[in-house]
Amino acid sequence: MQVYPMTVEGEKSLREELRQLKSEARPVVIAAIAEAREHGDLKENAEYHAAREQQGFIEARIADIEGRLGSSRVINIADFTNNGKVIFGATVTMVNCETDEESVYKIVGEDEADVKQGKISVTSPIARGLVGKEEGDATMVKTPAGVVEYEIDKVEYI
Structure with missing residues (x-):
C-alpha cells in the first residue's frame, strides 16, 4: 500500500471537503x-x-x-527544528541564478499542490531538485523551459 505524505493543513482541508460532501452536497x-x-x-x-x-x-x-486519508501520513513540520535543510513541508525561498528572480514555494503532498498559492508537490521536478539541499546551496532544476539553476536563499518551517 502506498503512503501519501500530507501536511496538517492538507489533512484539515480534505477532512473539511469530506464533511461538506457528506453533510451538504450528498443530501x-x-x-x-x-x-x-x-x-x-x-x-x-x-x-x-x-x-x-x-x-x-x-x-x-x-x-x-477517504482512500487518501486512510493511506496518508500526516507530517507536522512544527515537529522539526530549523536546520536549514529542505524537507517535506518546508517553505523555500530561492533565486534564479540567471535572472535574480525570487520564488517562494512550500513543498506539500500531491493533493495539496497549487502553484498559484506557492505550493508544489513533493514529487514535482522543482521539489525533487530542492529536497535535501541546504540554505546557500545551488541546484539545477528541470523545468518546462529547460534546466534552470537556483540558489536556495532561505528555508523556513512554517
Whole structure:
C-alpha cells in the first residue's frame, strides 16, 4: 500500500471537503433525484440523469478522499527544528541564478499542490531538485523551459 505524505493543513482541508460532501452536497443531490423521479418517465428525464451523474461525482470524490486519508501520513513540520535543510513541508525561498528572480514555494503532498498559492508537490521536478539541499546551496532544476539553476536563499518551517 502506498503512503501519501500530507501536511496538517492538507489533512484539515480534505477532512473539511469530506464533511461538506457528506453533510451538504450528498443530501442536496438525493433530494434532486427524488424530485426528478416525481416528474414521471425516467428514461427521458434530463433532470434525473443530471442529478444521478452529479451523485456519481460526489460518491467518487468521497471514496477518493477517504482512500487518501486512510493511506496518508500526516507530517507536522512544527515537529522539526530549523536546520536549514529542505524537507517535506518546508517553505523555500530561492533565486534564479540567471535572472535574480525570487520564488517562494512550500513543498506539500500531491493533493495539496497549487502553484498559484506557492505550493508544489513533493514529487514535482522543482521539489525533487530542492529536497535535501541546504540554505546557500545551488541546484539545477528541470523545468518546462529547460534546466534552470537556483540558489536556495532561505528555508523556513512554517
